[in-house]
Amino acid sequence: MMQFTCPHCGPRDQAEFIYERTVDAVVSLDAAPEEAMKSLFTRNNPRGVDEEIWRHTYGCRAWMVIARNRVTNEISATRAVGPEALP
Amino acid sequence: MSQYSAFGLLRGALNGQKHWQPAWRDPEPKSHYDIIIIGGGGHGLATAYYLAKVHGLKNIAVLEKGWIGGGNTGRNTTIVRSNYRLKPLHDLFEFGLKMWEHLSDELNYNVMFSPRGAMFLGHSDADMTKLAERGDAMRCDGIDADLMTRDEVQKLEPLLDMSRSARFPIEGGLIQRRGGTARHDAVAWGYARGADSLGVDIIQKCEVTGFVRDGDAVVGVETTRGRINAGRVGICVAGHSGHVAGLAGLKLPVESQTLQAMVTEGVKPMINSVIMSQSLHCYISQSDKGGIVFGGDPDNWPSYAQRGNPMVMERAVAQGLALVPALSRLRMVRTWSGVTDMSFDGAPIIGETPVKNLFLNGGWCYGGFKATPASGWTYAHTLATGKPHALNAPFALDRFERGATIDETGSGPMPNSR
Numbered sequence: 001m002m003q004f005t006c007p008h009c010g011p012r013d014q015a016e017f018i019y020e021r022t023v024d025a026v027v028s029l030d031a032a033p034e035e036a037m038k039s040l041f042t043r044n045n046p047r048g049v050d051e052e053i054w055r056h057t058y059g060c061r062a063w064m065v066i067a068r069n070r071v072t073n074e075i076s077a078t079r080a081v082g083p084e085a086l087p
Numbered sequence: 088m089s090q091y092s093a094f095g096l097l098r099g100a101l102n103g104q105k106h107w108q109p110a111w112r113d114p115e116p117k118s119h120y121d122i123i124i125i126g127g128g129g130h131g132l133a134t135a136y137y138l139a140k141v142h143g144l145k146n147i148a149v150l151e152k153g154w155i156g157g158g159n160t161g162r163n164t165t166i167v168r169s170n171y172r173l174k175p176l177h178d179l180f181e182f183g184l185k186m187w188e189h190l191s192d193e194l195n196y197n198v199m200f201s202p203r204g205a206m207f208l209g210h211s212d213a214d215m216t217k218l219a220e221r222g223d224a225m226r227c228d229g230i231d232a233d234l235m236t237r238d239e240v241q242k243l244e245p246l247l248d249m250s251r252s253a254r255f256p257i258e259g260g261l262i263q264r265r266g267g268t269a270r271h272d273a274v275a276w277g278y279a280r281g282a283d284s285l286g287v288d289i290i291q292k293c294e295v296t297g298f299v300r301d302g303d304a305v306v307g308v309e310t311t312r313g314r315i316n317a318g319r320v321g322i323c324v325a326g327h328s329g330h331v332a333g334l335a336g337l338k339l340p341v342e343s344q345t346l347q348a349m350v351t352e353g354v355k356p357m358i359n360s361v362i363m364s365q366s367l368h369c370y371i372s373q374s375d376k377g378g379i380v381f382g383g384d385p386d387n388w389p390s391y392a393q394r395g396n397p398m399v400m401e402r403a404v405a406q407g408l409a410l411v412p413a414l415s416r417l418r419m420v421r422t423w424s425g426v427t428d429m430s431f432d433g434a435p436i437i438g439e440t441p442v443k444n445l446f447l448n449g450g451w452c453y454g455g456f457k458a459t460p461a462s463g464w465t466y467a468h469t470l471a472t473g474k475p476h477a478l479n480a481p482f483a484l485d486r487f488e489r490g491a492t493i494d495e496t497g498s499g500p501m502p503n504s505r
Contacts, residue, residue: 001397040431042487043329
């Protein structure tokens with residue numbers, strides 16, 4: 001099992017987290033229909049690193065962005081998102 | 088190519104079985120093919136076979152980065168069925184099931200198709216209503232389906248825990264008696280042997296690393312064994328669809344996830360049919376060697392690792408043991424995982440792409456094996472004529488932007504939010 005480092009709780013088993021989608025799949029509220037369609041229905045889906053949105057569902061319930069290699073499962077960066085991540 | 092037969096086997100018995108020949112050649116790639124298929128799995132090999140057999144094309148190559156049948160063709164739970172709810176899926180998978188019924192004869196290769204019955208379990212009144220609805224939909228399209236009472240389920244599978252205190256009580260089931268299992272490797276090998284004998288070049292250890300473009304058209308591929316020109320190129324690489332299409336600048340409605348399966352030591356026959364629970368997402372069958380094959384949910388996050396998370400295996404096995412407690416004493420001998428290309432409506436994509444001369448067959452999620460013959464048949468038609476066959480026309484790549492998704496599970500744009 002992978003281990004993620006939650007920006008709020010520290011290292012935790014992956015079982016506590018739920019995968020949501022990738023950063024490029026977030027639909028901005030003012031997106032044109034074609035852009036919204038692309039964000040909803042297409043993915044870069046790289047055989048390498050992508051930025052993924054995960055939620056610490058069975059912990060602090062906060063969202064975070066995790067840059068993970070999808071072949072080796074190596075995690076290169078984790079950052080908090082949402083109002084709590086603002087300065 | 089010599090025909091396999093019982094007589095040949097007997098004759099071989101007299102001369103020490105020295106007559107066996109390789110079932111397919113190992114050719115060097117030529118500089119040009121009319122059609123190149125990327126991916127030597129069951130689907131790609133079936134496509135090549137039907138291109139040669141049905142459409143009479145001769146100059147065809149299948150390029151495989153590893154060895155044929157080494158991807159998802161060799162990593163599934165070998166279940167064959169056509170018990171879906173929506174018409175486009177009925178048409179495609181039932182066409183495939185009818186092909187399965189004659190596939191061994193067609194290929195002169197025993198694919199060990201075993202129509203032992205594919206049974207969905209119902210665990211509640213609501214489950215039974217859904218199964219009845221599914222059965223009705225199937226029968227309206229001429230596909231066999233029988234709703235089963237609790238007693239009928241128990242009679243077919245006496246080892247199921249039918250007690251009222253069971254973790255997952257069983258209220259009944261829905262069976263497609265013509266469904267069953269097949270020998271996965273034999274499907275790849277049978278199609279490979281058939282295609283090779285019709286002149287198709289099957290080129291293994293040849294990975295496509297890029298596309299050769301002329302304006303807006305693809306005119307060839309760059310590979311680890313050099314450049315190969317092509318009239319038309321068909322992508323048929325399952326979990327790696329997104330990666331290969333990305334080489335041509337395409338972004339697909341697909342996310343690659345891991346799907347795991349596992350098998351126990353061999354035991355005497357104890358599971359008679361294919362037992363499936365869609366409420367739990369658990370699949371149990373017994374291979375012809377006697378091993379109990381388990382399948383479950385995908386890992387539900389993107390991965391190309393071809394290895395899965397024990398947490399997901401544990402869930403699948405826990406469900407299986409709750410359904411059939413007698414399995415608890417068996418030792419698990421092998422687990423494996425495949426990279427599945429999860430499409431955003433759960434249905435496959437077969438057809439043209441925005442790039443001229445480039446075609447796509449992918450997005451099979453966790454349900455590609457059963458469709459192998461139908462996938463090959465329709466993709467061959469599409470590659471030969473440049474236009475989709477009536478059976479795969481609904482599965483066009485642009486159906487998402489047109490709002491014409493084939494949404495069997497109603498899961499919307501997130502395959503992991505079932």
